[in-house]
Amino acid sequence: MTSTAQPPQVHDWLRQQGWYSGRDIGDEADALVSVRLQDASAQGYPLEAVDAAVRVIRAYGGLKLAHPRASDSAFEMDPTGGYDGDAGEIAEMASGLGKKLFPVGFESSEYGILLVDETGRWFLLHHTGGYFLGEDDQDAFARFITNADTPDVEDYFV
Template identity: 80%
Template sequence: MAPTVPSPQVSDWLAQHGWFPGRDIGDEEVDDFISVRVRDATEQGFPMEPVDAAVRVIRTYGGLKLAHPRASDSAFEMDPTGGYDGDAREIAEMSTGLGEKLFPVGFESSEFGILLVGETARWFLLHHTGGYFLGQDEQDAFTRFITNGDTPDVEDYFV
């Protein structure tokens, strides 16, 4: 599923942080990001595989630090290798509840919540306080992030 077209506000914010239309970090860097995360999950005993929507996000935004416009300590760090011991189990549990595979695409820098993208391109956050829905696609997630929009509990989306 292709993302929705970014609003001018989101486009400007992304451009301020190094993104531009057609940005592509290339196969080698994408493969490096993914292989680190896949290996880590396997070592934790909860193997995961990348989903197409997450690969597209990594390819498009990988390596960027997308700082919140009004909260300097908060950013979407677009590095899927960030995580913590035991996160693969929690991602697997969230995935089961949602009925779709999830794959990390980055983390939120102030509290190190893991940004996840599902098979349907929806965005979620695995935080130490629980799971949260971030948006229907990256543009929705980015809009909610920069406008401090609603982030409902992930359980509201369980099947």
């Protein structure tokens, strides 16, 4: 599921949000991915559901992962959240990274789209630009709950 060990702080926070080890929403994840794929195609920018993103959706899909100290901020783990034209922006970011990206959710306070690339790295597509969130889900969650810096996505372009 992840490429790094789950820090105790992240594990405890996830469990408080309804996650448990071995969680897999199965067919529901497949349905969410299908909706997102159809939406991107309708926008004229087909996306590909990368394995790393599908694993994230299966493990965390449907959860609202609330920030422990900012009540208006949460990672809403629903890949169908987005806006008109977002598929083109996702494709543009993916091109810069040289890696395929797929949405796994959105950030609730400003509706930035949470994206995972084919290597498992997390990014945010925000109205102010793109940002790096973490090397994998555990890193992204740890950075989220500790308010760590989020470098510009351009720092990761090839």
